[in-house]
Amino acid sequence: MVKITVMVYTTLRARLGFSRTELEGGTVHELLLKLAVSGMTDISKMLFEDDGAVRNHFVLTLNSELLDNRKTKKVKVKAGDILHVFPPVSGG
Amino acid sequence: MPLSRQESERYSRQLIVPGIGLRGQAKLKNASVLVAGAGGLGGVVLAYLAAAGVGRLGFADPGLLELSNLNRQIFYKTRDLGRAKVRLLASFLKDLNPRVRLEPLRLKLDSENLAPLLKKYGLVADCTDNFEARFELNKACVRAGRTLVHGAVYGFEGQLAVIAPRGGPCLKCVFPHMPPRLKGYTPAPGPAPGAIGAMQAAEVIKIICGLPHLRGRLVIYDFAHGAAHSVRLKRRRACGVCGKRDEG
Numbered sequence: 026m027v028k029i030t031v032m033v034y035t036t037l038r039a040r041l042g043f044s045r046t047e048l049e050g051g052t053v054h055e056l057l058l059k060l061a062v063s064g065m066t067d068i069s070k071m072l073f074e075d076d077g078a079v080r081n082h083f084v085l086t087l088n089s090e091l092l093d094n095r096k097t098k099k100v101k102v103k104a105g106d107i108l109h110v111f112p113p114v115s116g117g
Numbered sequence: 118m119p120l121s122r123q124e125s126e127r128y129s130r131q132l133i134v135p136g137i138g139l140r141g142q143a144k145l146k147n148a149s150v151l152v153a154g155a156g157g158l159g160g161v162v163l164a165y166l167a168a169a170g171v172g173r174l175g176f177a178d179p180g181l182l183e184l185s186n187l188n189r190q191i192f193y194k195t196r197d198l199g200r201a202k203v204r205l206l207a208s209f210l211k212d213l214n215p216r217v218r219l220e221p222l223r224l225k226l227d228s229e230n231l232a233p234l235l236k237k238y239g240l241v242a243d244c245t246d247n248f249e250a251r252f253e254l255n256k257a258c259v260r261a262g263r264t265l266v267h268g269a270v271y272g273f274e275g276q277l278a279v280i281a282p283r284g285g286p287c288l289k290c291v292f293p294h295m296p297p298r299l300k301g302y303t304p305a306p307g308p309a310p311g312a313i314g315a316m317q318a319a320e321v322i323k324i325i326c327g328l329p330h331l332r333g334r335l336v337i338y339d340f341a342h343g344a345a346h347s348v349r350l351k352r353r354r355a356c357g358v359c360g361k362r363d364e365g
């Protein structure tokens with residue numbers, strides 16, 4: 026278990042009540058499970074499909090590299106990593 | 118083609134920018150750009166491109182000016198409520214730089230009208246305000262081989278990317294799925310589209326002049342915290358837009 030920084034955007038930010046947090050975990054999936062219950066409101070339903078996969082409109086990056094939403098259980102994190110979670114935005 | 122005395126003076130402050138100069142100015146003059154959307158992003162992009170001396174500017178938007186536009190669409194006037202935005206913008210841009218050729222298009226871009234339209238422009242700026250239009254534009258640009266300068270905002274956050282047509286990655290590679298439709302309007306404080314629009318214009322100018330630009334990257338700007346996050350885009354082999362072409 027290592028501590029990493031998680032940054033969230035747009036609607037996630039509004040629901041969680043923060044834009045940045047530090048969480049502990051071994052894989053990206055573990056971190057996202059913790060993220061979902063770490064804010065003002067529980068965003069599990071917003072973040073995950075019923076089968077537990079990360080909803081496919083969210084983009085995940087670990088240290089600025091894009092991740093595959095279906096493989097988050099396999100991606101191990103190391104201390105100091107930065108995970109970003111963001112959806113596309115469309116305002117203009 | 119040498120610049121007239123008027124032009125030399127008008128563009129004097131950008132002619133001294135390393136990488137622009139007379140050669141860049143000539144490229145700008147010969148360039149044509151289609152700006153999709155005449156809202157908070159589009160108006161800013163157009164203003165900077167017209168001011169910079171881009172030779173020909175097309176801009177498409179079906180809308181009429183509404184009171185709720187005016188917190189961010191600062192190139193319109195309160196007295197013009199209810200009038201076609203592309204016409205108003207054409208008049209604003211003509212006053213700003215009479216030498217630029219303006220092609221206002223009062224229409225909603227779709228898969229049918231985009232294909233012939235893209236043939237007439239060298240480069241496209243995505244300044245629309247909805248996902249359907251954005252993904253339609255992405256697809257049409259990949260097919261037509263046009264670079265797409267993507268800008269979008271949500272509250273005090275913005276996204277900027279340059280999507281190069283050949284070989285991807287395209288917008289659909291980054292965002293393969295649309296998010297669920299939100300209730301109500303997108304929050305839009307004026308300076309956010311102002312800043313992202315200005316950055317889109319900068320990318321367009323750099324691309325035309327052959328300067329280093331954001332190709333293949335997406336940058337998320339967080340104006341709420343003064344931070345930026347740059348992501349290297351990756352091609353999705355299974356992308357339905359840019360993937361099949363190469364394989365087939």
Ligand SMILES: [Zn+2]
Nearest residue numbers: 287290356359
């Ligand atoms: Zn693609």
